[in-house]
Amino acid sequence: MREISLDRLRTLVEISDLGSFAEAARRLNLAPPTISLHVAELEARVGAPLLTRNRGQVRPTAIGETLLARARRLLADADLALEEVRRQVEGLTGRVRLGASTGAIAHLLPKALEHLRVAHPGIDVQVQVLTSQASLARLREGALDIGLVALPQVAGKGVKVTPWRRDPILAYVPADWQPPAKVTPAWLAQRALILNDSSTQLSRVTGEWFAAAGLFPAPRIELNYNDAIKSLVGAGYGATLLPQEGDAAELDRRIARRPLRPGLWRQLGIACREGQVERATGYVLEALERLL
Template sequence: MRNLNLDQLQTLIAIADLGTFAAAAQALHLAPPTVSLHIKELELRMDATLLVRGRKQAELTASGLVLVDEGRKLLTASHDLMERVQRRASGREGLVRVGVSAGVSTRLLPMMLESLSLRSPGVEVRLEAEGSAQSMRRLGMGQLDVAIVASPQPAAPGIQLVPWRVDPLVALLPATWDAPEKVTPEWLSQRRWASFSAPTQMHGLIANWFAQAGYQPRPFLALTYPGALKSLAAASQSAAILPLEEVEDQLHQPGVQIRHLFPTLLRPMAVAHRQNLEQNPAIEHVLAVLNDFASETR
């Protein structure tokens, strides 16, 4: 037995709603013989009489009433399915796997996710904490769709790298410390300071900042979570070197103070993604939101 024809079902429902074959034909933009053929074929397929033509209008039989009631659900489900397929094809719906390195601001992430949910509510993002090198490998293997990584990165086949943000690093210090206007490697090397653990890009940047001034101090503590580093300074335990946008919420907190570094230390980031976006059009929606949060100095 062949499957139910939804066009024929729609014709039956139109007759039930409008009362006559002629009115259904006009509403569906069909020729009257086509409407009659739809009903004839539908009755043959169901092996049941569905309509009885009266003088003024067609009446549903008991079998026709059942088919119309359940048929409405089928047509609604069919329309919903088509809409969902179209949303997925246009990128308005879908899952995007995003690798995020330790240096990405924990303040920016919620803002970006909120922006995406407002602009593209059907797009779901799955965040995965990864180092930059691991994110690049997983992009190449198709296990990630997008990654926010340290810059620069080696070129990789099929992967596009776009500069994203260039943010200054600053020192977050306990408020009780007598600190200079700008923190130098010499001054900080003589005090307790904490930073990101190896082998993150942040660790390498900070180590090189000290090394260029002739210092190789070891951090008091090395962590991967920015929030923990901020709490150390707030508890007067040590200084913390962090991206400026990570500590902007601390500007008016009484327990800490923020100082810029001298020489200036910048943290460049890039957005990496697979070049073939046709496999998952939702990626373009995520990239658009990331672009909104790109820094002007990229």
């Protein structure tokens, strides 16, 4: 069954408001026969007269009044939908789906979102906790707009990854362990360790750091939640290797933070789909680039 056209409904509303077929034709910039055809199609669709003509005045029938009430709401909703889309196309509003690790969300993203809130208050960023691999997979599926991913990564078809920032990886050690000024693989491998699980790029990077010294320590606990790892370090349950995130003043006093020897770095990239991005996504990318 064919649906009722919004154009036909708009014609009905104009005729009712103006009380004239001719005036409605002028208002809508349509030929009078076209106006009559619109009404005839509507009446054929509902199976009843919608308008009456009395002494040159056009008025809706009772059935016409019922349809008019619905038509006004439908047309208002359609106009509102087009206005919302227009604002999103112009970058005044929009929703951006972003995936990142818990560490990046807690310590890096807030500064970007603060800038975005001031510069583009109509942009809504929906944040998801995702591993780098999950972010890339959702980008390829079209279920994500931006991913903050650990490098290196194979982006895959339709996705591009741009290097973003390079942060030092540090040793986080219970303060009462009295760690040296610089922590080596040999010193750390002799202690209880709480490390990222094997699904993460950070696990691979730290494993290579130990392996380069001929060491392959087994962690006491494996997690993929950096703040939880830090809490366990603060409780004296083990040491860890994590990227430097946030300010030193925020660090738990029970935790000593030390540079590594040899040094180690965590590299992050920004992943998004190839081609032209929506304006809202572009504004979020600009806010992230300010954190370099």
